[in-house]
Amino acid sequence: MIRFRPVAGHRGGWLSSRVLWLGALVALVLVGAACGSKKTTTSTPQAGGTTAASDPYGVIRIKKGQAIDIGDSAVLSGSNAVLGEEQQNAVKLAVEQKGAIKGFSVNVVPGDDGCGDAAAASAVANRFVSDASMAGVIGTTCSSGMLAALPIYNKVHMVAISPSATSGKLPQQGFDVFFRTAWNDDNQGPAQAKYVKDVLKAAKVAVLHDDSAYGQGLAAAFVKGYQDSSHQVVSNDQITANAPDYSSFIARIKAKNPDFIYYAGFFPDSATLLRQMHQAGLSVPFLSGDGSYDPGLIQKAGKDAEGAYVTRLTGGTGPQTKAFDSAYQSKYGNVNGAFIAFAWDGANILLNSIDKVAQVDSQTGDLLIGRKALRDAVAATSYDGATGKISFLKDGDREPSGLKLEVAKVENGKFVVVTQ
Amino acid sequence: MEVWVQQVVNGLAIGGLYAMIAVGYSMVYGVLQMINFAHGDIFMLGGFAGYLTISSLNHTAFGQDARFAVIGLALLAGMVAAPLAAVIVERVAYRPLRNAPRLAPLISAIGVSIFLENLVLRLDGGQPRYYESIFPRGGLVISGVHIAWGQIFIVSGAILMMLFLQGFIRFTRQGKAIRAVAEDQKVAALMGVNVDQAIVVTFIVGAALAGVAGVMWGLQFNQVDHYMGFVPGIKAFTAAVLGGIGSIPGAMLGGFFLGLAETLAVQALPKGFTNYQDVVAFTLLIVFLVLRPGGMLGEHLAKRA
Numbered sequence: 001m002i003r004f005r006p007v008a009g010h011r012g013g014w015l016s017s018r019v020l021w022l023g024a025l026v027a028l029v030l031v032g033a034a035c036g037s038k039k040t041t042t043s044t045p046q047a048g049g050t051t052a053a054s055d056p057y058g059v060i061r062i063k064k065g066q067a068i069d070i071g072d073s074a075v076l077s078g079s080n081a082v083l084g085e086e087q088q089n090a091v092k093l094a095v096e097q098k099g100a101i102k103g104f105s106v107n108v109v110p111g112d113d114g115c116g117d118a119a120a121a122s123a124v125a126n127r128f129v130s131d132a133s134m135a136g137v138i139g140t141t142c143s144s145g146m147l148a149a150l151p152i153y154n155k156v157h158m159v160a161i162s163p164s165a166t167s168g169k170l171p172q173q174g175f176d177v178f179f180r181t182a183w184n185d186d187n188q189g190p191a192q193a194k195y196v197k198d199v200l201k202a203a204k205v206a207v208l209h210d211d212s213a214y215g216q217g218l219a220a221a222f223v224k225g226y227q228d229s230s231h232q233v234v235s236n237d238q239i240t241a242n243a244p245d246y247s248s249f250i251a252r253i254k255a256k257n258p259d260f261i262y263y264a265g266f267f268p269d270s271a272t273l274l275r276q277m278h279q280a281g282l283s284v285p286f287l288s289g290d291g292s293y294d295p296g297l298i299q300k301a302g303k304d305a306e307g308a309y310v311t312r313l314t315g316g317t318g319p320q321t322k323a324f325d326s327a328y329q330s331k332y333g334n335v336n337g338a339f340i341a342f343a344w345d346g347a348n349i350l351l352n353s354i355d356k357v358a359q360v361d362s363q364t365g366d367l368l369i370g371r372k373a374l375r376d377a378v379a380a381t382s383y384d385g386a387t388g389k390i391s392f393l394k395d396g397d398r399e400p401s402g403l404k405l406e407v408a409k410v411e412n413g414k415f416v417v418v419t420q
Numbered sequence: 421m422e423v424w425v426q427q428v429v430n431g432l433a434i435g436g437l438y439a440m441i442a443v444g445y446s447m448v449y450g451v452l453q454m455i456n457f458a459h460g461d462i463f464m465l466g467g468f469a470g471y472l473t474i475s476s477l478n479h480t481a482f483g484q485d486a487r488f489a490v491i492g493l494a495l496l497a498g499m500v501a502a503p504l505a506a507v508i509v510e511r512v513a514y515r516p517l518r519n520a521p522r523l524a525p526l527i528s529a530i531g532v533s534i535f536l537e538n539l540v541l542r543l544d545g546g547q548p549r550y551y552e553s554i555f556p557r558g559g560l561v562i563s564g565v566h567i568a569w570g571q572i573f574i575v576s577g578a579i580l581m582m583l584f585l586q587g588f589i590r591f592t593r594q595g596k597a598i599r600a601v602a603e604d605q606k607v608a609a610l611m612g613v614n615v616d617q618a619i620v621v622t623f624i625v626g627a628a629l630a631g632v633a634g635v636m637w638g639l640q641f642n643q644v645d646h647y648m649g650f651v652p653g654i655k656a657f658t659a660a661v662l663g664g665i666g667s668i669p670g671a672m673l674g675g676f677f678l679g680l681a682e683t684l685a686v687q688a689l690p691k692g693f694t695n696y697q698d699v700v701a702f703t704l705l706i707v708f709l710v711l712r713p714g715g716m717l718g719e720h721l722a723k724r725a
Contacts, residue, residue, distance in 0.1 A: 081547045236692075239695055248427055251426040252694070275642065300550050300642065304553075
């Protein structure tokens with residue numbers, strides 16, 4: 001069916017234009033190479049008069065007068081973009097509040113990791129690790145992205161602190177650069193199950209999840225905690241994330257007569273489910289986890305969000321929490337997203353650790369940051385943050401003491417916290 | 421049983437949208453033997469035009485019934501904006517390549533698709549936009565089967581537009597010209613048919629349907645973003661091939677068929693595999709093409725090949 005029809009008369013012109021294109025391409029490659037080489041000169045660890053220079057994982061050298069780069073790997077486009085934007089705001093706020101570190105300013109480099117998009121998260125990670133002035137990374141936003149990006153950060157021993165990748169799989173990967181300020185879903189799932197059983201008194205739950213690393217893990221943890229002789233999971237199905245139409249899934253579960261819908265996934269899909277549940281006349285309570293605890297849910301689902309429950313884990317009630325809330329609020333408006341405070345805490349931990357280990361080279365005036373020293377400083381964190389006291393377990397997971405489940409219900413277009 | 425009827429209703433609704441997009445693929449293929457992979461993004465532009473219309477007109481200021489006028493204006497905006505973009509794309513990216521090797525316009529189309537997605541991403545940011553919920557909620561309930569007003573609106577809209585289109589292609593002068601160009605471009609030109617004009621009209625008609633589908637999509641699923649055209653575009657292309665590419669009734673049939681296949685798959689798939697609905701749909705495509713390469717109504721293509 002495919003026929004080639006070269007136009008005889010235009011051969012010469014076509015050829016010469018091809019040469020032109022080739023020339024342009026070569027020029028582009030050269031320009032690119034020139035730009036690249038400028039960066040790489042600073043990446044090799046050099047001997048200096050300080051102890052940081054002998055770091056076994058290598059040393060990040062920031063030239064005098066340049067800025068320390070902090071990577072912010074977040075979902076900045078697509079349905080979940082709100083989550084990434086909140087993360088970025090929180091990181092920027094922390095950087096601003098911290099000011100310069102040992103006379104070096106800090107620059108936030110954003111990267112769009114597309115949430116569940118492994119390719120995008122790896123691409124961002126590759127870009128970040130090739131940035132010779134990058135000290136560490138906040139991110140990724142989502143668990144699937146973190147699974148893909150961790151091996152890349154690990155290769156160059158670059159610390160990555162996620163504020164919101166909550167999958168139970170992540171600490172099991174065995175990468176010592178991994179840390180998170182969010183708690184493991186294995187804490188949230190059972191707590192949700194207890195709430196649904198004891199407070200909401202649902203006996204026949206239909207479980208849905210989005211088949212992401214996050215959704216899968218959280219749904220499994222919920223089911224494990226929920227199921228017993230008097231509490232039945234009537235269906236457990238996975239939906240395609242970010243699809244526009246879940247009416248067929250809703251019809252499927254409606255036929256099972258559940259008295260409760262539980263969904264593990266992100267807010268855009270929660271909103272779609274809520275809208276289409278209404279459309280299908282399925283009016284039973286709905287509960288979802290921290291991935292759905294975002295004002296975007298109410299924005300997207302409108303009136304159909306009324307009565308929906310969302311949960312998250314919290315630990316902070318101290319003065320840090322209030323200070324952060326008011327600082328964020330005055331700059332960016334409402335502070336309702338589940339992970340904003342976690343991102344701010346993560347950024348502060350990274351900045352404080354850099355401050356602790358960075359040394360100014362007395363000869364050149366450059367800033368030296370030992371990679372292992374930085375990792376160890378993060379690992380040894382004991383920090384009183386907006387989300388409570390933070391320290392890390394051996395596997396990078398956040399120490400789970402002091403956390404509790406916060407349940408909010410949508411009432412009159414707002415999240416109203418119903419737990420104390 | 422009730423649940424299967426419900427799934428058929430759900431399938432017809434999403435299928436109607438696929439059908440409306442599929443027509444554009446099919447018509448352009450019929451006339452130029454080219455797969456216009458930017459068509460999904462033309463659909464996206466229609467969705468955005470509708471969004472801009474609805475969000476800039478404050479319908480609540482004019483009372484409840486004003487929303488129907490706003491919906492009408494939004495549909496009109498989609499119907500104007502999408503063809504406008506399609507005409508520019510045709511002029512800039514396809515017409516210069518009309519005599520180039522077959523692969524050139526295809527690659528150009530993919531380029532246009534990426535360009536349009538990124539243009540909207542840059543202009544609007546990566547955040548999705550939510551349509552206001554102005555479409556009437558609720559619907560009919562017939563012995564336990566819920567049929568939302570939105571679903572009725574989509575299916576009847578799709579069928580109505582197909583009928584109009586069939587009439588246009590069959591009975592008008594311009595429709596005749598399009599058919600002549602599809603049959604044989606050179607001979608049509610020799611007979612005095614304005615080939616360029618016929619091709620432009622083809623793009624306009626296909627894009628108008630896609631633009632309306634974009635607005636209906638927004639009204640029904642209430643979200644538009646720069647990437648929204650990709651998956652529906654691929655699915656509509658699949659529908660066009662299933663139905664027999666080049667055939668307008670085929671595109672419609674293929675659209676409904678694909679929508680039904682997707683939703684019925686969700687019902688039929690065993691526990692733990694429900695999100696394999698797309699796998700089912702695309703496996704169907706492959707099986708169908710192996711057994712019947714011309715698609716359901718594809719004699720037209722068989723003759724040409």
